[in-house]
Amino acid sequence: MISCTDFILAYSEFFKFLHERYGKKAVIDFWNYLSDKYLTDLRKLVKKYGIKGCWMYWSKTLNEEAANFTMELIEEKNQFKITMHHCPSKSRLLKTKHIEPYHDYCKHCDVLYRRILEPLGFEYTIDLSKSNKARCKIVIRQK
């Protein structure tokens, strides 16, 4: 068994393996597949509760991942925002000096969540410009 606390390293290496063997498209294909199969809780919550479903989903995952973050929900504006001050996944990758992270690791957060939220009528934006410092920002708004 690979510990769930080692998963991020296994995940990054998985992207590298797919990319090296089968090219970038294989990585994107996998992210799409993972979004469909793995993010079922997010889809269910957003379908049922709208923008508040985002709050409910990330309240659980970001706390379990011991992230350093600020999360904000303004229901009347139908807006949800995550400011990731220090991403637990990326910081693990940066801290593990004997492994080189997949060069486009953070992009999976763009592909996976966008694929769930846009078809449900939400606009999804992610700012990865500081991802090399394990920081990013996500804004989700109802269209």
Added chain:
Amino acid sequence: MKKLLMRRKARDNIYYHPDFHSALNIAIDYLEKNHGKSAVKEYLQQFASSYYNPLTESIKKQGLSALKKYLKDLYKKENGDIDIVYSKDAMTVLIKRCPAILHIKKKGGQPAKSFSETTKTVYETILKGTEYEFKMLNYDKKTGRALLTFRKKNDFMH
């Protein structure tokens, strides 16, 4: 205007997100279905030889005690149930309950056909280049219950 705000620092929580077991299971299943079982083994070999390299080096220096400590910590952290019988040249580990498989099933998933390779291939790879060899016996696909044996290779016996 109703506004909810949550601010958390890393130290406010313990890093433990068991649903990552489901994500890894999906990845293994995807790889097997799209690229075959050999791709699963090759991926796990590549991952284990790079990520667990410090553990391999510790086993080379300290023997099976390094692996024993690693396994005890791992299953304690994951709330697993294991029995370890240890001696300097051999160690058996009975995994009574696999936390990964329990979680995957709890979430309504099914373990990938090659899921056992996350134990078998990973420990074979960790021990590569050491004095020890690994065998996985009596693996139960439904629960992950298994008997793992780690022993000094005959070539190294004096």
